[in-house]
Amino acid sequence: MDFTFLSKYSQFFINGTKVTITISLCTLIFGFLLGIIICLGKISRNKIISIIATSYIEFLRGTPLLVQLYIIYFGLPTMGIKFPDLGPIPSEYVASVVALSINSSAYIAEILRSGIQSIDKGQMEASRSLGLDYSTSMRLVIIPQALKNVLPALANEFIVLIKESSIVSIIGIQDLMYNADTVKGNTFLAFEPLLVAAMIYFVLTFTLSRIVNLIESNMQNSNKKSISILSKKSRVKEIA
Template sequence: MNLDFSQIVPYIPFMLEGIWVTLKFVSVCIIAGFILGTLLALCKITNNPFFKWFANAYTSIFRGTPLILQLMIIYFAVPQLTGYDISPFLSAVLAFGLNSAAYVSEIIRAGILAVDKGQTEAAQALGVPYKLMMRNIILPQALKNILPALMNEFITLTKESAIVSVIGYLDLMRRAQIVGADTFHNFEPLLFAGVIYWVMVYVLTSAGKVVERRMRLSD
């Protein structure tokens, strides 16, 4: 076996920088996806037919097409159609944020519908406005029920973030590819990157369990 991990030792600081680059991009995508996904979920349960149609059409499009296709379209089509030279970071945030929102919207919608209808009826009987009812009564209860599913979506997003390497964004995966090209040893840097991804996912999973446990104890 022609393995030599000493070849990548000088490149370890370069690859480790990819952790913060990846986490920065993923964090922005998670926030954007959660906010947009919540709005889409509210549109899906509204009585307004246009909002409901728009949210369902949005979800169908982004769940029915490959994420890498969405990323490539944004990165290459935006400059062609608008003349704006979009950066790899912005392209990645838009593609992953919009895609994640479609999945998050379904998770939150299911969580809202799982809340006892008596909560809604009681709030309406007390004259609580719809916005306050959703913000202070329904959504907090729904979040407790869907936290495991949300954490799973965020973990999936972290792993799939490696796709942004195809547009030259210097995330962890792209840096591993660069090291492999420089050293002519691809297995070692890819294995090193794989270990780092596993550690990040493990930390996220552990954090999710802690948050879930605390939310249950607060009931």
């Protein structure tokens, strides 16, 4: 195998990696914010809002991301909805972040829903008994605890986003996959540029997965310490 092309095209892979990470981060942020809204809509006591949020989640999880990307990038402009250029950021990047964020929000909404429903109902009852209304109880009591429980799952979603973001190369986004194809066309090497791109994706996802494992282990250790402290306090009370 011939990897001498890296001396000339290494910057292509570096720039593509930066774009991939940037799009993934933006998608995670906007998808998280939208996911919170969809999650609260699904668990809402209003049946109409709950049905709309549930349909939103089921549709996005039941259709391919490629189809959703095509609908947003090619379909919406035909209906008069065009994505503007945001300064140095071209409209293609805006459309790709919107498509990925909408898709990711459905999965993040389900992650948050499972985290909220894992919180003991007594937490809500206790906060309401203290005079807090439903929205304030969710914002100050329930959601912060749920986020702590689902933090590893959200980190795993970011890992998935890094891999799924390669699909935006289809609409001309110069991410890692797009630049790898460009190098492939310039060098007439079919295998080596793709192998380099695969290794970069692997390094990114493997590093993030290790970080997620550290977060999970630290959370487990903190929970064990809390349990041990509570047990010691209960023993002291029994002795007293």
